[in-house]
Amino acid sequence: MLEIKNLHVTVDGKEILKGIDLSIGAGEVHAIMGPNGSGKSTLSYVLAGRDGYEVTQGSILFKGEDLTAKNVEERAAAGIFLALQYPIEVPGVTTMTFLKTAVNAIRVARGEGELDAVRFLKLVREKAKPLNVTDEMLKRALNVGFSGGEKKRAEILQMALLDPSLCVLDETDSGLDIDALKVVSDGVNMLRSPERSMIVITHYQRLLDHIVPDRVHVLSGGRIVKSGDKELALELEKSGYADYAADAA
Amino acid sequence: MTMAARNMKTGIAERRLIEEAGAPGFAHAGWFDKARLAALDSFEAAGLPHRRLEDWRYTDLRQILEKRLARVEENSGRSDAPAGLLDAVDAYVALIGADGVEGDFSALPEGAEIMRLGDVLDEGWVRDAMDASVFGNTDAPQAAAIIDLNTALLGGGVAIHIAHGVVLEKPIHLAFSGNGTRHLRSVIVLEEGASACIIESHQAGANAFSDLVSDIRLTRNASLTRIRIQNDDRSAIHLASDRIVLGEGAVLDGFLMTLGAAVSRNQSFVRFTGEGARATVNGVYALRGSQHGDHFCLTDHAVPGCESVTLYKGVLDEAATGIFQGRVLVRPDAQKTDGRQANHALLLSREATMNAKPELEIYADDVQCAHGSTVGELDRDAVFYLRSRGLDEASARQLLISAFLDEVFEAVTHEGVRDILRVIASEWFIQERGRHHE
Numbered sequence: 001m002l003e004i005k006n007l008h009v010t011v012d013g014k015e016i017l018k019g020i021d022l023s024i025g026a027g028e029v030h031a032i033m034g035p036n037g038s039g040k041s042t043l044s045y046v047l048a049g050r051d052g053y054e055v056t057q058g059s060i061l062f063k064g065e066d067l068t069a070k071n072v073e074e075r076a077a078a079g080i081f082l083a084l085q086y087p088i089e090v091p092g093v094t095t096m097t098f099l100k101t102a103v104n105a106i107r108v109a110r111g112e113g114e115l116d117a118v119r120f121l122k123l124v125r126e127k128a129k130p131l132n133v134t135d136e137m138l139k140r141a142l143n144v145g146f147s148g149g150e151k152k153r154a155e156i157l158q159m160a161l162l163d164p165s166l167c168v169l170d171e172t173d174s175g176l177d178i179d180a181l182k183v184v185s186d187g188v189n190m191l192r193s194p195e196r197s198m199i200v201i202t203h204y205q206r207l208l209d210h211i212v213p214d215r216v217h218v219l220s221g222g223r224i225v226k227s228g229d230k231e232l233a234l235e236l237e238k239s240g241y242a243d244y245a246a247d248a249a
Numbered sequence: 250m251t252m253a254a255r256n257m258k259t260g261i262a263e264r265r266l267i268e269e270a271g272a273p274g275f276a277h278a279g280w281f282d283k284a285r286l287a288a289l290d291s292f293e294a295a296g297l298p299h300r301r302l303e304d305w306r307y308t309d310l311r312q313i314l315e316k317r318l319a320r321v322e323e324n325s326g327r328s329d330a331p332a333g334l335l336d337a338v339d340a341y342v343a344l345i346g347a348d349g350v351e352g353d354f355s356a357l358p359e360g361a362e363i364m365r366l367g368d369v370l371d372e373g374w375v376r377d378a379m380d381a382s383v384f385g386n387t388d389a390p391q392a393a394a395i396i397d398l399n400t401a402l403l404g405g406g407v408a409i410h411i412a413h414g415v416v417l418e419k420p421i422h423l424a425f426s427g428n429g430t431r432h433l434r435s436v437i438v439l440e441e442g443a444s445a446c447i448i449e450s451h452q453a454g455a456n457a458f459s460d461l462v463s464d465i466r467l468t469r470n471a472s473l474t475r476i477r478i479q480n481d482d483r484s485a486i487h488l489a490s491d492r493i494v495l496g497e498g499a500v501l502d503g504f505l506m507t508l509g510a511a512v513s514r515n516q517s518f519v520r521f522t523g524e525g526a527r528a529t530v531n532g533v534y535a536l537r538g539s540q541h542g543d544h545f546c547l548t549d550h551a552v553p554g555c556e557s558v559t560l561y562k563g564v565l566d567e568a569a570t571g572i573f574q575g576r577v578l579v580r581p582d583a584q585k586t587d588g589r590q591a592n593h594a595l596l597l598s599r600e601a602t603m604n605a606k607p608e609l610e611i612y613a614d615d616v617q618c619a620h621g622s623t624v625g626e627l628d629r630d631a632v633f634y635l636r637s638r639g640l641d642e643a644s645a646r647q648l649l650i651s652a653f654l655d656e657v658f659e660a661v662t663h664e665g666v667r668d669i670l671r672v673i674a675s676e677w678f679i680q681e682r683g684r685h686h687e
Contacts, residue, residue: 048637051629072636081637088634092652098638101648106639141652158638 001026001197002047002166006058009039009046016042018222019058024166027194031208031233032201034219035241040201041085043219044170047199048082049075062166077109081164083155085171090142095154098142099124103161127160131187149180156187167191167198173207185210205237220244281370284379288400295394304391307572307604308514308543313486314458334669335450335478340422343407347431350407360412361445363421366434369408378436378464381492389547389576392516396490399432399462406434411443411471420446420474420663425461428454435463439471439499446474446663451509453481461489467499469523474502476666478673481509483540490516495555497523504661506670507534507542507563508677514543521555521583532561533657533670535677536569543572546590550583553613559590562657564650565601573605577620581612591621595653597646647678 002024009017016039024030046053049072060067104114131153143151216232217224225244297311343352343363350365369375453459481487487510519528534542548557563571573592594603607620635645661667
């Protein structure tokens with residue numbers, strides 16, 4: 001699904017990622033953990049194609065194609081979805097309008113044709129219900145005045161609607177209380193399938209109690225310094241990142 | 250004597266004509282001929298406003314107009330059909346040209362009248378409405394002085410009278426178009442408890458110079474919704490001043506959209522003369538190329554207990570210049586005033602310019618007033634966010650620009666017109682999209 005080789009990335013002339021190798025198979029969930037400033041968010045933005053993140057060396061292949069040649073919206077159409085740590089508030093655009101615009105943009109790009117209003121509404125209701133996203137929320141401006149939990153649920157709803165094949169969840173647990181974490185994690189778990197891979201970026205192990213990963217990687221100083229199975233996350237919870245930070249320096 | 254004044258004298262060269270017979274093509278009444286000459290005198294004394302006057306700091310009319318006034322231009326204006334989109338609004342349509350007012354007003358309800366201004370100049374209500382003495386101690390004499398030009402050279406206009414208690418269900422649509430130079434006046438009077446919605450569309454042709462003044466009187470508990478869409482040719486000059494007086498409990502719901510003209514200056518002078526009145530003076534401007542759009546708003550709280558809201562939002566692309574000069578004046582007696590004023594602009598290009606000067610001038614102590622001004626660019630994070638959900642860059646920008654402006658559209662009370670404004674805005678952005686794809 002995703003093949004990253006020797007990836008070097010600079011932001012504002014500063015090298016943040018210093019040679020990442022990562023291979024994710026179809027249906028696999030990989031967790032990326034690491035201290036602040038280790039490059040976790042940079043990795044997520046590079047995958048999504050954000051401006052200002054320059055790949056200076058290495059390659060990213062997504063479903064066998066060079067991802068770096070595609071712009072942001074082409075990557076979205078190809079099946080990459082980034083759930084943001086801090087979803088952006090967009091005043092004046094209702095969540096429903098935004099979802100319809102996004103779903104149809106992606107469908108058109110995938111050659112599936114737009115959904116009419118009735119079919120779209122049916123689809124939204126079906127996906128929104130388990131995430132506890134109410135009609136009232138859908139009528140509000142996108143993310144405006146949403147609580148932390150509502151924002152993350154709205155992100156997962158977008159993910160469910162856009163039907164991506166690689167989900168990148170950037171610190172999805174930040175700002176969530178235990179109950180909200182459960183709802184969001186359940187939503188993510190429902191989207192797990194043999195065709196869909198996930199990268200779960202998190203600082204803390206607790207999210208991984210809910211979304212159980214196949215592999216765990218420790219990112220520090222712009223490199224993956226250790227990989228293991230889910231036990232690695234538990235180990236980190238005990239020992240902290242101090243050892244790895246020292247390794248990277 | 251200033252050069253402008255000399256040009257006025259030799260250039261218009263029609264002073265004698267005015268003295269003898271009034272301005273060409275316009276009926277005259279004794280009182281008005283006197284007012285016209287007085288206006289000409291004071292305009293000649295002041296000359297055209299220029300950059301060194303604070304109220305005209307960003308719009309040098311002397312430079313812009315001198316050339317135009319140096320010759321007498323034929324009134325060549327002819328009103329065409331109103332802009333296509335507004336045709337969809339069921340309204341009483343009046344075509345306002347240099348030489349008259351056309352339309353079928355037979356369906357107007359009893360007590361609502363639309364007339365040629367020249368035909369009713371001697372009516373008391375017209376004379377009262379055109380009497381500027383209520384604004385005599387206005388706090389913006391520099392800005393108001395340009396109205397003398399209109400009075401001196403007035404060539405026509407429309408008079409609308411809505412009688413006591415008459416509620417007009419359908420809007421009146423005043424469609425301004427035509428070419429050349431036009432000095433026009435609208436007199437709009439709503440008597441006690443009357444209610445109306447007046448839409449103005451402006452579609453002047455290439456190189457036109459529109460000099461427009463509206464004298465509006467809202468008597469006790471009268472209610473006026475006024476929506477203007479200025480879409481003159483982008484080579485035109487558009488100068489518009491509104492003098493609006495609100496009596497006790499009167500409500501003004503005003504909205505202006507500035508899209509057209511090479512140079513436009515809109516001046517709004519709102520004055521409360523009765524308690525418990527409420528005025529909304531909102532606007533949207535969307536300018537590109539080298540367009541220059543100046544919005545000057547003075548709200549004068551002369552009596553207690555009135556509420557005013559001024560909210561402008563603009564988008565400026567390419568090398569366009571936007572100007573907002575707002576002033577809320579709260580006089581010593583005007584306790585319990587609620588005055589709010591804000592201007593927010595989005596610059597879509599590094600070459601665009603915004604000048605904003607919001608001011609509060611408060612002499613009463615028990616008031617609630619606020620003002621604000623922001624100038625920014627499109628939020629890059631938001632553009633990225635929308636693109637990461639599959640929208641292409643132009644669509645993402647369009648959505649964000651429309652969303653930015655929507656707060657002002659949302660406040661427009663006429664639903665049909667509100668939808669049209671949104672369409673007009675998105676068409677403007679589709680043009681922008683074309684540019685970005687070039």
